[in-house]
Structure formats: C-alpha cells, structure tokens
Amino acid sequence: MNRSSRCKAPPFRHDCGMDMSVPKRKKNLIVLALFLLLTLAMISYHLRYPETPGLVRIAVLEITGPVQSTLTASVHALRDTWADYLHLIGLRQENRELKKKIDELTNELTRYREGYLEAQRLQTLFSLQQELKIPSVVAKVIDKSQATLFKTILLDKGTSSGVRTGQPVLSGKGVVGRIIEASPNVSKALLITDEKSNVDALIQRTRAEGILQGDGTGGGRLKYVSNLEDVQAGDFLLTSGLAGLYPKGLILGSVTAFDKKADSLFQKIEVIPASDFSRLEEVLILAYKQKK
Numbered sequence: 001m002n003r004s005s006r007c008k009a010p011p012f013r014h015d016c017g018m019d020m021s022v023p024k025r026k027k028n029l030i031v032l033a034l035f036l037l038l039t040l041a042m043i044s045y046h047l048r049y050p051e052t053p054g055l056v057r058i059a060v061l062e063i064t065g066p067v068q069s070t071l072t073a074s075v076h077a078l079r080d081t082w083a084d085y086l087h088l089i090g091l092r093q094e095n096r097e098l099k100k101k102i103d104e105l106t107n108e109l110t111r112y113r114e115g116y117l118e119a120q121r122l123q124t125l126f127s128l129q130q131e132l133k134i135p136s137v138v139a140k141v142i143d144k145s146q147a148t149l150f151k152t153i154l155l156d157k158g159t160s161s162g163v164r165t166g167q168p169v170l171s172g173k174g175v176v177g178r179i180i181e182a183s184p185n186v187s188k189a190l191l192i193t194d195e196k197s198n199v200d201a202l203i204q205r206t207r208a209e210g211i212l213q214g215d216g217t218g219g220g221r222l223k224y225v226s227n228l229e230d231v232q233a234g235d236f237l238l239t240s241g242l243a244g245l246y247p248k249g250l251i252l253g254s255v256t257a258f259d260k261k262a263d264s265l266f267q268k269i270e271v272i273p274a275s276d277f278s279r280l281e282e283v284l285i286l287a288y289k290q291k292k
Helices: 015-048 055-132
Strands: 136-145 152-155 168-170 175-182 187-191 198-203 209-214 220-223 236-239 251-259 268-273 282-286
Touching: 055 136, 055 282, 152 175, 152 282, 198 251, 220 251
Parallel strands: none
Antiparallel strands: 136 152, 136 282, 152 187, 168 175, 168 282, 175 187, 198 209, 198 236, 209 220, 220 268, 236 251, 251 268
16 A cells, blocks of 8 residues: 555645644653652651652652752742732832921922011011101002003002002102002002103202103103203103102112203103012002192
8 A cells, every 4th residue: 555545634634643643742741640649658758758868858858859949949930929019019108208397398398488578578678667756557568560552550558557549659669650540448640650740859969850651561761851951871760749749859760861952951861760660569659748
C-alpha cells in the first residue's frame, strides 16, 4: 500500500497531524500530574515526620523551599502594597485638610490686610481732620457714576450726619468735589472733573489765580491765567478760597501742560487732579460754612 493512502485528509485540513499530537499532550499531562502527586506526597511526609533525616527530607526541603520562599515574597509584597495604599489614602486626606487650613489662613490674612489698609486710609483722613481744624465727617463711597453725563459719587452719609449741599469733599490727597444732593442717609458729590465744576484756584509757586474747570474726561483746565504769568509743568494748584465754597490752601492738582497762544490773552493750562477718583473708598466731608 502506498504511504500517501494512510492519511486521506481533505485539502486544507490537518486531522492527521492532530491525531499524532494528541498522545504527546496526554503524555505531558500525565507527567505533570505525577510530579504534582510526588510533590504533595513529599510535603505530606515532611509534615508527618518532621524529624526524619535522609534523602526524602532533603528532597522535600529542596522542593518546598522555593515554593515557600515564593509564597512568602508574595505575601510580603501584598502586605507592602496594602500598606502603601493605606499610606497614600492617609496622605490624600492629610493634603485635603492642609489645603482647607491654608485656604482658611489665606482668607484670614486677606481680611487682616484689608483691615490694615483701611486703617491706613482712615488715619490719613483723621490726620487731615486734625490739620484743618474744621468739623467734618468720614463717609464711604458706595457708588461711582463717572461714566454718565455728570461725574458724581454716592456717599453713605446724609443730613442725619450733618451733611449739607455745597460742602467740600476731600480725599487724603486733595479736593474731590462738593455735595450737590443730600438725603437723611445718602449724599451725592459732584467731582471737580465734571464740566459743571468750577473752583477758584491759584498756582502755589507764583500765586497766579484762575478758575479750575473739569474737562469731563478725568482732568481739568485752569482758565483765565494771563499769558504774562510764569507757568511750568508740575506746578501745584491750590484752592484760593475767594468764592467761599472751599477753604483756602486745599490741594487741587498739578499742571501737566500749558500753551501761550499769541491770539489769546490767556494761557491754555491742562491740569491733573491730585485725587485718583477711580480708587476712592473713603472721603472727608467738611462742615464748612460758606462765605456769602
């Protein structure tokens, strides 16, 4: 008989090869099972007769030693992993508590810093009170309407605190404006930067007099100063006290630019106010008796 006729498997199939590999796999399984049985037998003998010397004990030790070492290492690794996990959980909780504490301390520090800065601003106003020796009341700015047609601010003091229309309003740096409306608990001040504001002023260095008018954009113009007067950039402007609206000598601002035109009797003088109206928080309202 031809050898090729011994296995007539259809094309693209390998039944003959699979038939040849089955006994080999069975043999491997049998060897593995015998090895496991022998190992179990040696371990059982070792447990029953721990003091018995000889080749059997040595063989048991050789076989069980690596197994026990592997199991011990696995247990230790698992224990260390669990300990690391618990430690990590503890660190996360500790980090959350520390972050919460830091946030609390940061908020407290912010409050202390804010209180310190407010105390400094109020101290400046109180010092101004002592210097002027004029009855006055400290008020907080509760609203700013500088984007409207009129440049005004609202204050938290009114007629119940002695506030009256026409009274000067100051900051720690200089003149802010004057009261134009007052209710029992609120008042409104017109800023010197408003175009409707006119303040009698003089240049501190030369004593040249003029009228400071607001330009509506945050600055002002010193009007009616003769071309013959010596004006320099940086000259300070003070209230002259002539019209009786403001006490004499209060700081208004400083000259930023000037122009002597040949076709005009008066100079064009640009002024920047001493007070920063965008940062006003507290002001001083003077109970000043205006001169008639």
